[in-house]
Amino acid sequence: MFSRIREAWDRSRAARRTEGKAGGVPRSHNLFEAAAAYVSACADDDQDRIDEASGWVSPEALSFGVNELACRAVVALARERDQWPRDVARALLGLPTT
Secondary structure, three states: OOOHHHHHHHHHHHHHHHHHHOOOOOOOOHHHHHHHHHHHHHHHHOOOHHHHHHHOOOOHHHHHHHHHHHHHHHHHHHHHHHHOHHHHHHHHHHOOOO
């Protein structure tokens, strides 16, 4: 996953360099917007949206945001299912619960 983020970051840096020369002012996004857009684009297998979202913030910030989103999603599912977060996370990954 990190290699995809790094590749997308490199492409977006190159795109931003050309945008800056054209005089366009890019919109500022926060890391949670970027993480939500990135994860939803990955779920839809939409490479254009993945590239766009990964260019909004640094790769480190995107990684943090994706991690935070994953944690919140697992906690929400665990509460909904009345299960331990560990068991929900393992089930989502297809691993046996302990």
